[in-house]
Amino acid sequence: MEFSFTPAxxxxxTEVRSFFATLERPDGDDEAPNTSLERAMAANGWLTMAWPAEYGGRGASQMEQLIFKEELFEFGGSFDFLGVQLAGPTIMVHGNAEQKATHLPAIAGAKVRWCQGFSEPGAGSDLASLQTRAVRDGDDFVINGQKIWTSNAHHADWILLLTRTDPEAPKHRGISMFLVDMKTPGITIRPLIQLTGVHGFNEVYFDDVRVPAKNMVGELNRGWYAATTTLDFERSGIERNLVARRDWNRTYGLLRSGTVSGLASRPAVWRHQVADLFIAVEAGQWMARRVAYLQSKGLVPNYEASMSKTFNSELGQRVADFSVNVLGLPGQLRDGAHAPANGVPAFRFLDARRLTIGQGTSEINRNIIATRGLGLPR
Ligand SMILES: Cc1cc2nc3c(=O)[nH]c(=O)nc-3n(C[C@H](O)[C@H](O)[C@H](O)COP(=O)(O)OP(=O)(O)OC[C@H]3O[C@@H](n4cnc5c(N)ncnc54)[C@H](O)[C@@H]3O)c2cc1C
Incomplete structure (x- = not known):
């Protein structure tokens, strides 16, 4: 691969930087989607720039999209990962013409929010064990069951849903995927509050929910193959590295500022750790860039995406742990006058626990690296 960018x-x-320079910097410092920023990006086709123009993109390459994301996070922004990076690309690969025409421009225009209904109480790492049932009834399927850890279900207009349509078939071959309107009668959302106190994910119950058969993505009982596409997209992004970099930058800025006390004011104590983390942030960035590079060559990264996901999510935790430790007691404060950086390091310390669980746990991603990357026996 090329370890440099072309002049173009x-x-x-430079163009992307100039675009962000015209916008107001987001207030928050978290990953929550910001609707006005997304609309501004959508108006220029930036939000989904690697999509074809007919669906609201710019037909850009994966490398160009990566450059855009690097600058977006540098600016302090983020985007609706679930629609732009999961549902949209899955519909683009496996959806029919009507599904593409209906859903892709709406995502590209930042007009809808999506959620991902895959995990269940008995089906996380072993996703193919899912039990939510969809049964054909005339022109509809009737859905009953429960999903869990459904991020942003409480804000979502649509859910990308995995269901079991043939309970007799081997488990990977009896699954179908649907696009379901979250306003359909019979859907109940119950909040799950995270360690940080944030309401990020939910339980979603389906009680005789009628979904038109035309909302099935791909073929009956072939939903597993669409789901693995979604999971590949999910693990491929550079966002985890960019979040780790943002956290590293914040702590580095604090340590250099001279406004901190205790251990944080004694460089001899922490300079090696800061340097080590900087090396890791840079290395993790190249792992993520390699994934985009492979995609831009028409290849499908698999274990490479798992390497990037594992390294960068664990790096996010290392940076968060270091930050809270080096800042001493004030580093543990979430608010108040003594909380450094408005309490963000303490928040990130708690928040970072999720990084090595969501989008495939570190153990599952290491299994992929070991078997598909290294050819080790199962
Ligand atoms: C922040 C966050 C957001 C999420 N958002 C969504 C969402 O929007 N939609 C959605 O569908 N899901 C979502 N999830 C769920 C996520 O996909 C699952 O939590 C994840 O797949 C793990 O499943 P589990 O929680 O059931 O754990 P389990 O699968 O029960 O795993 C428990 C432990 O056993 C280990 N383990 C399991 N199997 C193996 C194995 N074969 N080899 C080695 N170790 C193994 C795991 O690594 C883990 O440590 C989210 C999770 C988090 C943390």
Whole structure:
């Protein structure tokens, strides 16, 4: 691979920076989607820039999209990962013409929010064990069951849903995927509050929910193959590295500022750790860039995406742990005058626990690296 960007890619980076310079910097410092920022990006086709123009994109390459995301996070922004990076690309690969025409422009225009209904209480890492049932009835399927850990279900207009349509078939071959309107009668959402106190995910119950058969993505009982596409998209992004970099930058800025006390004011105590983490942030960035590079060559990264996901999510935890430790007692404060950086390091310390669980746990991703990457026996 090339460890540099072309002049055209560097020019794009400059253009993207100029675009962000015209916008107001987001207030928050978290990953929550910001509707007005998304609309501004959508108006220029940036939000889904690697999509074809007919669906609201710019037909850009994966490398160009990566450059855009690097600048977006540098600016302090983020985007609706579930629609732009999961549902949209899955519909693009496996959806029919009507599904593409209906859903893709709406996502590209930042007009709808999506959620992902895959995990169940008995089906997380072993996703193919899912039990939510869809039974054909005339022109509809009737859905009953429960999903869990459904991020942003309480904000979502649509859910990308995995169901069991043939309970007799081997488990991977009896699954179908549907696009379900979250306003359909029979859907109940119950909040799950995270360690941080944030309401990020939910339980979603389906009680005789009628979904038109035309909302099935791909073929009956072939939903597993669409789901693995979604999981590949989910693990491929550079966002985890960019979040780790943002956290590292914040702590580095604090340590250099001279406004901190205790251990944090004694560079001899922490300079090696800061340097080590900087090396890791840079290395993790190249792992993520390699994934985009492979995609831009028309290849499908698999164990490479798992390497990037594992390394960068664990790096996010290392940076968060270091930050809270080096800042001493004030580093544990979430608010108040003595909380450094408005309490963000303490928040991130708690929040970072989720990084190595969501989008495939570190153990599951290491299994993929070991078997598909290294050819080790199962
Ligand atoms: C922040 C966050 C957001 C999420 N958002 C969504 C969402 O929007 N939609 C959705 O569908 N899901 C979502 N999830 C769920 C996520 O996909 C699951 O939590 C994840 O797949 C793990 O499943 P589980 O929680 O059932 O754990 P389990 O699968 O029960 O695993 C428990 C432990 O056993 C280990 N383990 C399991 N199997 C193996 C194995 N074969 N080899 C080695 N170790 C193994 C795991 O690594 C883990 O440590 C989210 C999770 C988090 C943390």
């Amino acid at each position: 890619q560097e020019a794009l980076r």
